[in-house]
Amino acid sequence: METTFELGYALDTFYFLVCGALVMWMAAGFAMLEAGLVRAKNTTEILTKNIALFAIACTMYMICGYGIMYGGGDWGLFLNGIVGDGATGVTEEPATYAPSADFFFQVVFVATAMSIVSGAVAERMKLWAFLIFAVVMTGLIYPLEGSWTWGGEAVFGLYTLGDLGFSDFAGSGIVHMAGAAAALAGVLVLGPRKGKYTADGKAVAIPGANLPLATLGTFILWMGWFGFNGGSVLATATVESANSVAVVFMNTNAAAAGGTIAALVLARLMFGKAxxxxxxxxxxxGLVAITAEPSTPTPLLATVFGAAGGVLVVLSIVALDKLKIDDPVGAISVHGTVxxxxxxxxxxxxxxxxxSGQIIGALTIFVWVFCASLLTWLAIKSVLGVRVSEEEEYDGVDMSECGLEAYPDFTGGRAG
Structure with a gap:
């Protein structure tokens, strides 16, 4: 019996770690996607933001985030407990995987939420203003919201979302909508890029510099999402859990395919081009749409859900442009609306x-993250400022913020 338990423990821990590594690889996907969709003169800065925010997320979640999210406010939970538990090997039942594996899996989710913010505020935000916000987002705003959802704590002691019938399997709301809410607050404080809108309010297309990179980033994210959703099953060492993992992988892939097809067809109908x-x-x-519940739909229904997300994201991107909410990569629409x-x-x-539980949960997540983020952005703006100068924006933030260019042989400091 003990041997069977140890084998299951080892398999579940290994599966957790592999899925965490897949989610960590999504950081590369976000970096490539954003680098491809911004202009060449802003590439180095967006890449710097992506690697720096990942490091900040890992550090802040270790220092206090994990304790806030799962320790009932015990900020020292990780430093005082989890490290020791994880170092001693197999613990007593009902633990089915190493606690340190759980921490690793959770911390890459935090980084994912923060990565969403990066693309939305691209091309006009000061690097260090963004990194200061990352400290607050990953160390407090996200963990507190997570404690009310996956952590099971009452919202400011008032009500428990789980008791109201709220469920979010892998984080459509807890991770993705939360990141989009923080991004929306930042975009509203920043304002649109220069030249994005004409005097009469029409949006001007500002093409990205490297669509092959953006496509590569999307495929990396698609691949990483199998860890994102599949790892959220939390086990694979039994027949039941292995079957659940297989269903989640299948439905995740189906939804992404449905979203791609629907968005491409709608774009053709609306704009006359693919x-x-x-x-x-x-x-x-499509991936975001299925993330809240990839285990119960049929594959066909998962495809339909993904297609609904694909249609919605096109309409949302167009609508936000009409509202003059400038999001260079469409992150608010992809992760927030969907x-x-x-x-x-x-x-x-x-x-x-x-x-009703889903609506209350969504409102709770959005209101908290948006309001807390808005206050944080405004505080940073009052002390440090959040936007680069008009001249720096025109020249590109690579030189002013990082001192080097991503494509020095082609940009010459001023290329679009």
Missing amino acids: DLTMALNGALA GLLGLLLVPVTNGEVSF
Whole structure:
């Protein structure tokens, strides 16, 4: 019996770590996607933001985030407990995997939420203002929201989302919508890029510098999402859990495919052309839409859910442009608008979840993250400032913020 338990423990721990590594690889996907969708003169800065935010997320979640999210406010939980537990080997049942593996899996989710913010505020935000916000987002804003959802704590002691029928399997709302809410607050404080909108309010297309990179980034994210959703099963050492993992992988892939097709077709109908950027965002939208519940739909229904996300993301991107909300990579639409859709789709296939619980949960996540982020952005703006000068924006933030260019043989400091 002991040997069987140890084998299951080892398999579940190994699976957790592999899925965590896949989610960590999504950081490369976000970096490539954003680097491809911004202009050449802003590439180095966006890459710097992506690697720096990942390091900050890992450090802040270790110092206090994990304790806030799962320790009932015990900020020293990780430093005082989890490290020791993880170093002693197999613990007593009912633990089925190493606690340190759980920490690793959770910390890469935090970095994912923060990565969403990076693309939305690209091309006009000061690097260090962004990194200061990353400290607050990953160390407090996200962990507190996570404690009310996956952590099971009452929202400011008032109500428990789980008791209201709220469910978010892998984070359509908890991770993706939360990141989009923080991004929206930052974009509203920043304002649009120079030249993005004409005097009469029409949006001007500002093409990205490297669509092959953006496509590579999307495929990396698509691959990483198998760890994101599959790892959220939390086990694989039994027949039941292995079957659940297989279903989640299958439905995750189906939704991404549905989102890609739907976005591409809608873009063709609306714009008369096959818009690659819409297709890429459609794939990501399909993935976000299925993330809240990838275990209960049939493959065909998962494809339909993904297609709904693909349609919604195109409409949302167009609508935000009409509202002069400038998001260079479409992150707010992909992760925010479609994240909400993902939450609302859960009760369609999971009878234990209520629409009212999903709505209350979504409002709780959005209001907290948006308001806390808005206050943080405004505080940073008042002390440090959040936006580069008009001249720096024109020349590109690579030189002013990082002192080097990503494509020195081609940009010459001023290329678009």
